[in-house]
Amino acid sequence: MLYFLLYLFLEVLVSVNISSEIGGLATFLEILFTAFIGMSILVNFRTTLMENMRAVSFSCIDLEEFQRLNLFTLIGAILLIIPGFLTDIVGALMQFSVITSMIVNRYNVKSNNNCKASYNEKINKQKDSDVIDVEIISDDSTTK
Known part of the structure; x- marks a missing residue:
């Protein structure tokens, strides 16, 4: 309950400060825009x-x-749909795979180069497995 009240307090502070700077119409358009992005995600x-x-x-x-990556994508999309600037900021950050990977791996991001290399190796192995080795034996008895 304490965290929810803290969230509401921060959401109101952030929303009021940003809304007073950009105006009512821009705030309304931002709510519609981020809701559209969340739904498209x-x-x-x-x-x-x-x-x-x-x-x-x-x-x-x-x-x-x-x-966890799929969960962060879903939660981020839902946060983008919910009106509010703080939820929009957190929801947008959850959509970036680099940030979610850092959260998931606790600042130990895995390299994608190994993934691409293993993918290419797997495709090459599949290509090699389709090859049939054949030995051609010539019939020298007809040439004698």
């Missing part, structure tokens, strides 16, 4: 989920990080 969440699933399949991230 929720609609396109399938693409984000597919990218994270590919990262899990190539062992770039583990399952726990996969769950």
Whole structure:
């Protein structure tokens, strides 16, 4: 309950200060704009989920990080839909994978170069597995 009251207090302070600077119409347009962005993120969440699933399949991230990244994307989109400047700021920060990876990994961000290299190796192995080795034996008996 204490954290909720602290959040409400900070939200009111931030919203009143920013609203007084930019005006009522700009505040209204900002609320509509961020709600539209939040809804479009929720609609396109399938693409984000597919990218994270590919990262899990190539062992770039583990399952726990996969769950947290998707959770941060969903919570961030919901925070963008909720009116308020503080929720919009936090929701926008949750959409950046670098920031969420740092939160998930506790400032230990994994390199994507290893993921791309393992992806390319996996594709090359698949190509090599489709090759059939053949040995050609000539029939020298017809030439005698």
